[in-house]
Ligand code: SF4
């Protein structure tokens with residue numbers, strides 16, 4: 151079975167804390183993600199995402215605080231707009247937009263964290279390996 | 286003392302860069318007084334064999350315009366690299382891929398299929414397309430190979446400097462030539478243009494509101510644009526925030542928004558990603574906390590072709606370099 155590689159950026163204040171909760175509560179989830187903690191979801195530049203795809207990621211996940219909860223007030227609103235536009239753009243560049251996903255996961259949502267990871271891993275598994283010609 | 290030798294060469298380009306050199310008008314006399322032009326296919330009758338006969342590094346500087354699309358272009362720029370002390374990537378196509386680089390949204394097969402069978406003026410029932418090697422009446426013909434992917438000059442050979450622009454403006458060309466003649470060059474790899482962004486030098490920058498926001502995206506042909514106001518303030522996408530300054534605000538002064546022919550400001554590796562980021566951040570700022578996912582999708586969908594817009598001049602130099610083909 152194809153084991154996808156997923157690069158996941160989590161904001162420090164919510165999603166990353168949610169991941170810690172899942173871990174300390176000994177919840178299980180699929181092992182396909184490589185997590186990277188950033189201060190805020192808005193720190194994730196579209197350049198970082200394209201770099202991940204270019205370097206072998208089959209999917210990229212961004213996790214941030216729920217609307218209204220961003221530690222920096224409006225970072226996640228910027229993220230939502232950027233990711234929505236970037237999904238449209240990568241689709242035109244031949245990368246299925248569903249390979250890029252944005253989710254809001256709070257520090258209290260350990261369970262939801264595991265569900266998102268499992269669900270996204272399943273989806274990328276169905277989409278198959280992303281074949282990018284190395285030029 | 287012998288004058289330094291200079292070569293001009295063209296690859297996948299439109300001829301505009303040649304025109305830019307011709308446009309130096311009387312200034313070109315200053316240049317020709319100081320140098321010997323040893324290759325310039327558009328104007329002078331030197332041949333490849335003349336270059337081959339030269340010593341390595343005998344040419345002081347080669348100005349090469351155009352992207353790299355065929356094996357012939359690749360061969361010529363490798364030859365020029367060997368014979369030249371310095372190589373300058375001249376113009377957007379050599380620098381970042383340029384308009385010919387838009388072909389990277391497609392590939393050889395699709396392009397040949399369209400051009401040689403599908404265009405309305407074509408009748409080609411046998412579906413003949415150019416072949417690198419063909420035998421006709423016992424004679425073997427060879428034509429340059431048409432590559433699948435367009436490359437920038439520095440993806441093909443080592444490049445010393447970049448003169449950006451579609452085409453590079455006269456003052457930057459003259460500055461570069463003079464700096465080379467005087468030996469006053471910056472560090473290798475430099476783009477011979479200011480490090481500021483276009484907004485920094487744009488005459489409309491003062492009209493930019495403190496808090497920029499675009500609640501609606503308008504395409505340039507659908508609005509009558511105020512010749513004084515920042516385009517972004519009018520809802521028209523302008524890529525000035527991500528673009529390197531130095532063009533003389535040519536498009537802006539013609540009342541058209543910037544499309545990024547000068548490439549990114551220093552330190553940015555993917556022009557399209559950076560400009561997407563800049564534009565997305567100011568879309569619908571007012572009331573962004575109340576917007577639903579659907580509202581945002583609707584706003585984003587007003588940009589009909591984001592990849593074509595944000596990578597208009599720079600697809601081959603982007604991180605992905607081309608569309609991922611099925
Ligand atoms: S966005 Fe365009 S019009 Fe506005 S200041 Fe920048 S370059 Fe000038």
Ligand code: SF4
Pocket residue numbers: 450451483528529532533534535536537542543544545546547548
């Ligand atoms: S305004 Fe932009 S697109 Fe127009 S010449 Fe200047 S850099 Fe190039």
Ligand code: FES
Pocket residue numbers: 161162163164165189190191192213214215219220221222225226
């Ligand atoms: S801090 Fe979590 S999205 Fe900004």
